[in-house]
Amino acid sequence: MHTQTPHRDLPRTRPSTEADGNGTEPNLQTLRKLFNVALAAVDPLQCMAPYLPPPPKGRTIVLGAGKASARMALAVEAAWKGPLSGLVVTRYGHGEVCSQIQIVEAAHPVPDSAGEAAAKRMLALAKTAGPDDLVLVLVSGGGSSLITLPAPGLTMDDLRGINKALLRSGAAIVDMNVVRRHLSSIKGGRLANACGAATVVTLVVSDVPGDDPAVVASGPTIADHTTPADALGVLQRYGIPISAAVRAVLEQPALEAAAVAGERQVHVIATAQLALRAAEVHAQQLGLQVVNLGGAIEGESREVARAQASMVREIRASHKARKPSLLLSGGETTVTVRGNGRGGRNAEFLLALALELQGEAGVYALACDTDGIDGVEDNAGGVIAPDSLRRASGLGLDPVALLANNDAYAFFLGLQDLITTGPTRTNVNDFRAIFISP
Known part of the structure; x- marks a missing residue:
């Protein structure tokens, strides 16, 4: 049996003393x-069910990241007919109790080792998917920090430093995520790429203006159409210093994004x-x-x-x-x-x-x-x-x-x-x- 966690009613603020016609x-x-x-x-429990695909011939693997992802996983378990397995990572304190999908928590907005470990496990699970399997990917805002896996040649300290500087710079989320995608081994379509010929269906709770799924959580299953030069431009525009290692990664050709094999679907379910x-x-x-x-x-x-x-x-x-x-x-x-x-x-x-x-x-x-x-x-x-x-x-x-x-x-x-x-x-x-x- 699943326990629902309702939204808590908002507390009363201190009453004003100003007289007004309506009070x-x-x-x-x-x-x-x-x-x-x-x-x-x-609330994903209210809006997700109509977007769920039919069960596949093979396994259903659920992967996800973001502040809403645990709730999304709970909504999947409530509506799904058949067995499930998988891993979802959310911010500390934002979890839910699920019976088939494992929920882990990690740091936001500055990433930590728990998010790095979760990203590695997700890639490993994705690589087990076969042509008859469905990989259901649950994405929401906050996922960029929650699944942080450095590109080859980079460390978590490199990513944490860039992330902190971007957060203080006033950069728009679209610009921030251009940088994050090009410094990652899982974002910018690379998670979908790991799924091979499996069917990949991505459900998105959007926290970005314009609701572009490539921007939400830096688009782990969405092909990236920006370039490393674009990422360098963002860092230069906001005056963010970069290390030699970061520069070396961004001066290389972009990695391939989402693979062409297998079916890819994306649905934005809440905006x-x-x-x-x-x-x-x-x-x-x-x-x-x-x-x-x-x-x-x-x-x-x-x-x-x-x-x-x-x-x-x-x-x-x-x-x-x-x-x-x-x-x-x-x-x-x-x-x-x-x-x-x-x-x-x-x-x-x-x-x-x-x-x-x-x-x-x-x-x-x-x-x-x-x-x-x-x-x-x-x-x-x-x-x-x-x-x-x-x-x-x-x-x-x-x-x-x-x-x-x-x-x-x-x-x-x-x-x-x-x-x-x-x-x-x-x-x-x-x-x-x-x-x-x-």
Whole structure:
């Protein structure tokens, strides 16, 4: 019997003291409810079954990596008719209890030896697959760190150093994964290549803007159409120093990607847009007018906050029906780290948004990462209300200085306005919702 781990309800934030026609707490509760609705829509237990292929003549081997991969494995076991075997690696604390598929945990976002060992085992399992076998590959965001296997000539220390530098650089995930693919022995289609003539079906929970499966977890089963020169260009563009060993690998011709033998299928089963659409429908049922910007928003968190503050004012200026509105968006913003505080891109977005709005009446916002982890912190994100800056001042918090130090976590911790869900076991990137009273 399988035990389901439901998404934990979001905790209450500290009530605001600002008077409002609808009351502050109901507006924040609405935002938290919308986040829960969005999470439910992209729970693998709810959305995976229609994409499962028929059982093969031979064995079914399940391989996977990512923050949602253990939940995906649980969904496979719940729906599959017939025997299974395999190995899935997820982030520490994001596991599930499965009876046939082994779940292992490893480090994210900086890889460790557990992820390296899991990657080696996956390649070994893939190489056992024959022409009558099915290799079902479960991929989600975070997989790039969780299955890290250095290309020949490189060490784990080489990859860890590059990974840390990329994370601090403000590089977009698409650029980061170009580099990761070309320094790996398993990414960029190489896992599929190891499967030989077996049928390979890849199911993807996408955490990248545009939902390109070659980018999610650096595409272990997707042929790589970038080049080592592209990877060198990324490293140069972000000013990341590289060792002689890394340079030597990137100056070699690209390895072959996915093999042509065998059947290859790829299905993206959950996206940011699916989560946003579920929230949009629920908001409309509540009588809100919804502006959905889609799930592909990118850019520096502070710049996105500035742009969305302008949109809030435009919505209010053009408001004719005098009904509450909701501004929804997803995607992945970035933070170029210049300070030494505790941050997270969603917390940074919210703090920058609060400074842009300057306590504008009737505006409330929530920003959270759908995997439950904002950056490397223990929260998913947070919320702001019209009185956030005033309350912060009363606590002696300097929002401008905290933002400059990339220390938005301290701001929301002081206000007791962090949102902590724990691991959600899904991952379609950021969810942002701004409630706008007329």
